[in-house]
Amino acid sequence: MTADLDHLPITILGAGLIGIGWAALFAHHGARVTLWDPQPETLKTAPDRLAKPRADLTELDGHGPRGDIHFVSDIAAALREPALIQENAPESIPVKHALYAEIETLAPPEAILASSTSSLTWDDLAPGLTDPQRLITAHPFNPPHLVPLVELYGPDPARLDRAEALYRAAGRVPVRLNIPATGHIANRLASALWREAVHIVAEGIADVEAVDRALMHGPGLRWSVLGAHMAYHLGGGAGGIAGYLDHLGPSQERRWQDLGTPRLSPEIKDTLIAGVATACAGRDIATLEAERDAALIALLRARAKPQT
């Protein structure tokens, strides 16, 4: 299934960091975006905060936004006609359920209701609707206008197909879960990796900056072109993953036993904070974000080129 975002009405609920990223992205790809937020102050500062993701997308794709963004404080107006409602409310079940009650009253029933939730699951959110089939979870990875992944779960395959087509039309890479899980896929993987990263620092094996450099110039770089399972397929020689599991499965299981289970004690927290400060080398968060985004844009442009 393919979709065309041209003039398609898409409503973004919540104009925080994630909502701003979605709004910039969908407008860039031609949608008629309505951006709603219950806080007048948040809505007022939204145009300024949209400037950077818009500029990033223009740099990435070589063209400016093909759609537009309307800023709306009236939720009834925001929900009148969207094909997709991307919900970015605070990560609170009661807050999201209250919003869903309004959506069910005000929005067209065929609209896809997609929650950007990171820490909650479809099972947490579905009880807020009389018709839970409307709901999917669609979790982006920060910064959402640049990182292509969107993790999807929903019980209605036809609705998921329509949603996937919309995200693909916005240049996203949708990935489906078969059952809901806390942290979806990506944050589970990130959490598992970070636990060991904390352990390495806590044990004094290497400092914060060394761990991050090893990741960026080693497995992180390789995982950006080759997944973890496939890496072991290629690491198994001619026998592939089957050969790997036969010959090196037992040593991998022993290595799992050797991995750490650190606590975020006050001492470890202080070590992490000091290590990050060293790694920052005086750069503030805005500078680090700008460096991250420039590097992501360079990599995404390299990926987009057809390989010769």
Add this chain to the structure above:
Amino acid sequence: MTADLDHLPITILGAGLIGIGWAALFAHHGARVTLWDPQPETLKTAPDRLAKPRADLTELDGHGPRGDIHFVSDIAAALREPALIQENAPESIPVKHALYAEIETLAPPEAILASSTSSLTWDDLAPGLTDPQRLITAHPFNPPHLVPLVELYGPDPARLDRAEALYRAAGRVPVRLNIPATGHIANRLASALWREAVHIVAEGIADVEAVDRALMHGPGLRWSVLGAHMAYHLGGGAGGIAGYLDHLGPSQERRWQDLGTPRLSPEIKDTLIAGVATACAGRDIATLEAERDAALIALLRARAKPQT
């Protein structure tokens, strides 16, 4: 400290996959490489197996090899004058210890003896030498001619400084461990991530291909430009890592509790093998490696460009 590889004698012990990668890399950057292997057949096929890494490096940097490679079956000749000995013997302590006894007899004492060992540590290897100060571990990440990371450990800071300068001159990113650890840094992180990747498949949350796609287009991509610790610094809002640890540390610890501890049972192995086969979509290992390397070259070229 900086180093010039031009005409520098470097000896590579072992002409398997890793040794071939090192030989191509150092010769590309100007060294006079001696490649030794005890198996005549391995040495005989080495020139053919060097063709691909050499072509990759030419494509990456836009120039051909600036040094050369000599194929030597006599270990005394191979060890006569190297500044660096990169050892890639099988991952067996007795095999490496026996080789180290020859090195100590035949090589100049000031030569750096660097082991590429992946699964052993400096503590395992040092008893093979009467002067263990000679030895460092210098673990590359596959494919070693393209992935920049080299993980270093050794007890002699001056020797480590010299080694770092040589690896940097070959375009590598050296990272130092403070104490030896099984799996160094990168394979500990990779092992921790893969454990959860296996758990996600084992629990039916998502299939092999979905997990790999989520990694490549989400955290993997981001980790190639931003380390795991720094990612939480940027995820903490204005408060940085300290704010993150205060506000979200407890939920991160809860998530750690929720991560899996799978076994590589026959059933899981079959699921992984079948999932990888689906993800391969008929591509054989050589094709997958060629795709991986082409993608790595494109990313490394994008990284090398100065950011505007």
